[in-house]
Each structure stands twice: as structure tokens, then as C-alpha cells.
Amino acid sequence: MKEVLSPKDIVQSGLCIGCGSCVAQAHAPQVQMDFDEYGQLKPQGPSSWYQRGSERFTQTCPFSPAAKNEDYLANLLYPTAPHQDAALGRFQSNYVGHVAEEDFRMQGSSGGMVTWVATELMRKGLIDGVAHVIATKDPQADGRYFRYRIARTEAEVREGAKSRYYPIELSEVLSLIRETPGRYAVVGIPCFIKAIQLLRHQDPLYRERIQFTLGLFCGHMKSARFVESFAWQMNVPAEQIQQVEYRQKDPTRPANWYTAKLTMKDGQTVNRDWWHLADGDWGAGYYMNSACNYCDDVVSETADVAFGDAWVEPYSSDGRGTNVVIARSPLIESLIQNAMQEGRLQLQEVDAKFVEQTQAAGFRQRREGLAYRLTWSKDGVKPCKRVAPDATSQSRERKIIYRLRYYISKGSHQMFKLARKWQKPTLYINWARVTLSAYHGFAYHQGKFGEMMTRFKQLRGH
Structure with a gap:
């Protein structure tokens, strides 16, 4: 391995997930994230930046072999966590259940816990903003269907509910956090949260301003072509799509019966069950980013709290949605415990084995499968x-x-x-x-x- 790596080294090796951390650190308008020929976000910029190796990039790219790994970061972040598990990492407690108050559960793809925790942090005055993913207002003009933004009110936080299986990146929102003093929470998939923690490890400003990290369990990152494939198979023009919903919730059907829904500019809606799509089996890996072949973190091991779907019975048959939650931060653990006592959260504590079973396929791919892939020539x-x-x-x-x-x-x-x-x-x-x-x-x-x-x-x- 080269001592010092450049963005070009990572991209050409198929290890770039498109998180945008490198672009955020460039502080140059000509350096940006953009879609490549396959609908994946990649760093773009002059060769003087793109091909130049730097120690900072080598240490902060989440897929750099020289960057600190998840075990190191978790030990640094959660030294008092009473539990450590080979699959889940360090943690305080694990739960299964859903939000009982208001309509958090019905608004989300699962049990509503991601939005609830972000909202609770804001209600308690612990943060000034939440960096999360929302749908763009005019995707055809914007050039993408989803992007990060900073929510500063409870109503704005709740606009970020639902799953987004689409490429997004952090460069713009990280720049905003750098430019705007305040206390922030960031919601992201495992490699994005790792990128945040690597950046916080290197940069005191981000360490001070990013107070909380909310992680999502992850199977893999899809390319933007997944939406276009929906359009092809539902016989609608992709250039007329106004809104994409990957998991339309229906309480009368099992939660794992995914239904994709497209809303067109004229208000027409079309939908199709994933099972009837030619590329609708998640496990087959259509449109998967190549970097996902080299990820070993399923459950956001470096996040203060992490959320997934309870893909075991009887929960997977409950169309209302059910979360599994891993609490690593003592503060967030206390927020959850207090809300449970107040009846605002309907959760029960579970052990690490239960959580691992809910993500059994993901762990096979990221552990057994990864071990096999690491023996291939590259x-x-x-x-x-x-x-x-x-x-x-x-x-x-x-x-x-x-x-x-x-x-x-x-x-x-x-x-x-x-x-x-x-x-x-x-x-x-x-x-x-x-x-x-x-x-x-x-x-x-x-x-x-x-x-x-x-x-x-x-x-x-x-």
C-alpha cells in the first residue's frame, strides 16, 4: 500500500463510497461531488487535488486501509460501555419495539425511532440542528431525488422520516456545520458515521459541533439508477418523477413486503411490489456500490445510537413497523429509559444475539462473505x-x-x-x-x- 493516498487511489480501487468527506475538507469551489456514469456519487476536481496524496485524506477516508477502524473508534468514543460484542461492537443496551407517542411510527418506514430520537434531542435543547436526508423539492431541476440538509425545528426533523435507498453525500452539510456555530446531530449509514468520527478525531471544530451521531443499519448503498429502473418497469417516464417512496407502509401487510411508489409531476402515482421487480431482491445486490463489498460494519458501530428493522417474527409480519435499537451513549440511553417509563416508547430490552439474528443476512455478507472476497485478487x-x-x-x-x-x-x-x-x-x-x-x-x-x-x-x- 502507498504510504499516502489520494482520492484517485480510492476511487480507482473501487473503495469510494461517495460520502463526500474529502470534498468537505478541500474548501475549494472547483472540488465537488457529482454522479459518475453509473449513477454513483464520486469526488470531482482538478488533478492537482484529485491525484495528490495527503496524510489527512489517508486518515479520514472511511475505506482507507490506514484509517482507524471501528473497534478503535468505538473504544475511544464509548469507554464506559458495559458490553462488547463481536457483531454489535460496544453498547449500553439493546431494544426492540416502536414509538408509542404521536404518529412517529406511521410516518416512518419502521418503528419511528430514528426520527423520535432526533426530535427528542431537539426537544431537550441538546442540539440546534439535525443533519439528515430529505427529498428534494424539484428533483428534475436539482439533479437528484434526495440530499442532506440541516433541520432546525421539530417539523423539519420529521420531514426526514422514511428510508432512502439512494446515493447521498455529506460535503455540503459538513461545510454548513463548519461555517455555522452550533450543536448538531448527524444521521447516517455506518460508513458515513465512521467518516464523521474520523473527521472529529482529526478536527477539534467538528468534534465540538457534532455532538451526536445517529446510525442506521445498512445492507448496501444503491446507485441512482435504481429509481430509473423503477420507472422502466412501471412504464412511466423517469424525467417526470416528482417523488420516490421506496417502502410504502401498509399496516395490513407484512413489513418485509416492500412496495415502491412513484409520484409523477401531474400527481399520478404508480407502485409495484419489489418481489415483482426484475431487480427487486435486495440480497442479490443490484446497483450496489463496489465499496460495500469491503465493509464489515452492519450496525453503525461508531454511532451513539443505531437503528434497524426487526427482521424476525413476529415483528417482520407487523406492517406497522418495528425497530431494533442499539444504545451506546449513556445520555441517549437515559433518554430512551425515561421515555419508556413515561409510556412514550413501547420497547423491551433484548440481548445482542437477538439483534444479530434480525440482521443475519447482512452479517453473513459482511463477515463470511467478506472473508471470502478478501482472498480474491484485486x-x-x-x-x-x-x-x-x-x-x-x-x-x-x-x-x-x-x-x-x-x-x-x-x-x-x-x-x-x-x-x-x-x-x-x-x-x-x-x-x-x-x-x-x-x-x-x-x-x-x-x-x-x-x-x-x-x-x-x-x-x-x-
Whole structure:
């Protein structure tokens, strides 16, 4: 590995997640984040910046092999945490349940806990703003459907409810935090929270102003092409989409039956269950950022509090949504405990094994799968992870699944690019149907050809 890395080194190695931390630190208007040819956000700037290695970048990029890892950061951040677990990291307590007050639960994709904690911090006067992701008002003019912004009122905080499976980046909001004194909370996925903590570790200003971090459990980052694929498969023009909802909530259906909903400029709405989309199986990895292949943090181990969905029964069948929560900060733990006693939160404490089971597929991909992927040859910067390379512990079937997932992710970017260039949506959709059928054949049916064909016919019927 080179002693000092540049943004170009990380991007060309497939390790850039597009968090924007490097751009925020550049303090130069000609350096910015923008979409690449595959609909993923990447740093853009003059070669004098893009190709120049720096010690600061090497230490603050979340996927840099020289950056402090999650264990180091968590030990520094939560030294008094009474529990430490191989999957969850350090923590005070874990919970499963939902928000009982007002309509937090129905407004969110899950149990409403992310928005509730952010709102409670503001109600208690502990912060002046929340950096979170919201839908843009005019996505066609803005060039993206979602972006970070700072909420300064409870009403604005609640506008950030719902899941967003779309590329976003931190550069603009980090610049605002630098320019505007105050106390802030930041909501983000694991690698973004790690980027924040690495930045706080290096920079006293961010350490002072970013008071709380609220982490989300994460499967992987999607590209912007996922929205366009929705449009192709729902037979609507992508350039007319005004609003995207990835998980339309329906209390009468199981929470894990995802339904995508698009709202057009004329007010028309269309929706489709993910199961009927050619690329709708999350685990298959369509549009996944390549950096996600080298992540070993499922549950935001460096966040003061982290939230996920309770993907185990009976919770996964409850269409109203249920959260699992990992509290690491003693202060946030006390906020949760007080609200439970007041009846505002309907939570019960659970052990680390329960939380791990709710994210079992994610941990297989980020631990067993990662160990296998680390044995593959790779050009450029080599990742340094807490998982040791291992190509012997996995079964033959699991290895095939990890290989399929990797090539589906890579191929989805390339095939969508071709279909988009040639204006032939069916080129991509048919490819996605075939690859998903193959993936399901190995993932669920031990490679039986007949089962693959049955799944292909089901997808073709929609």
C-alpha cells in the first residue's frame, strides 16, 4: 500500500463510497461531488487535488486501509460501555419495539425511532440542528431525488422520516456545520458515521459541533439508477418523477413486503411490489456500490445510537413497523429509559444475539462473505479489515452465491449503462430477470434448473 493516498487511489480501487468527506475538507469551489456514469456519487476536481496524496485524506477516508477502524473508534468514543460484542461492537443496551407517542411510527418506514430520537434531542435543547436526508423539492431541476440538509425545528426533523435507498453525500452539510456555530446531530449509514468520527478525531471544530451521531443499519448503498429502473418497469417516464417512496407502509401487510411508489409531476402515482421487480431482491445486490463489498460494519458501530428493522417474527409480519435499537451513549440511553417509563416508547430490552439474528443476512455478507472476497485478487489499494481473509470455511453453495452477488452488482451497472445509452430498457430488464432467476436458484433452491425457470417466468409475467 502507498504510504499516502489520494482520492484517485480510492476511487480507482473501487473503495469510494461517495460520502463526500474529502470534498468537505478541500474548501475549494472547483472540488465537488457529482454522479459518475453509473449513477454513483464520486469526488470531482482538478488533478492537482484529485491525484495528490495527503496524510489527512489517508486518515479520514472511511475505506482507507490506514484509517482507524471501528473497534478503535468505538473504544475511544464509548469507554464506559458495559458490553462488547463481536457483531454489535460496544453498547449500553439493546431494544426492540416502536414509538408509542404521536404518529412517529406511521410516518416512518419502521418503528419511528430514528426520527423520535432526533426530535427528542431537539426537544431537550441538546442540539440546534439535525443533519439528515430529505427529498428534494424539484428533483428534475436539482439533479437528484434526495440530499442532506440541516433541520432546525421539530417539523423539519420529521420531514426526514422514511428510508432512502439512494446515493447521498455529506460535503455540503459538513461545510454548513463548519461555517455555522452550533450543536448538531448527524444521521447516517455506518460508513458515513465512521467518516464523521474520523473527521472529529482529526478536527477539534467538528468534534465540538457534532455532538451526536445517529446510525442506521445498512445492507448496501444503491446507485441512482435504481429509481430509473423503477420507472422502466412501471412504464412511466423517469424525467417526470416528482417523488420516490421506496417502502410504502401498509399496516395490513407484512413489513418485509416492500412496495415502491412513484409520484409523477401531474400527481399520478404508480407502485409495484419489489418481489415483482426484475431487480427487486435486495440480497442479490443490484446497483450496489463496489465499496460495500469491503465493509464489515452492519450496525453503525461508531454511532451513539443505531437503528434497524426487526427482521424476525413476529415483528417482520407487523406492517406497522418495528425497530431494533442499539444504545451506546449513556445520555441517549437515559433518554430512551425515561421515555419508556413515561409510556412514550413501547420497547423491551433484548440481548445482542437477538439483534444479530434480525440482521443475519447482512452479517453473513459482511463477515463470511467478506472473508471470502478478501482472498480474491484485486488491483489498486488493498482494503484492511477486521475480518481475516478465508476461502476455506464457506460451503461450495455459499461461495457460488457470493460470486453471483458480486457479478450481479458489477453487471447491473454495466448493463444499465448500455440499455440507457441505446434507449433499450428491455435489454437490462431481461438480463436482470435471468440473473435474478439464477441467483434465486442457488440462494433458495440449491441450483435446481427447474426452480430457476419457474422464477424467471414469474418475473416475466410482470
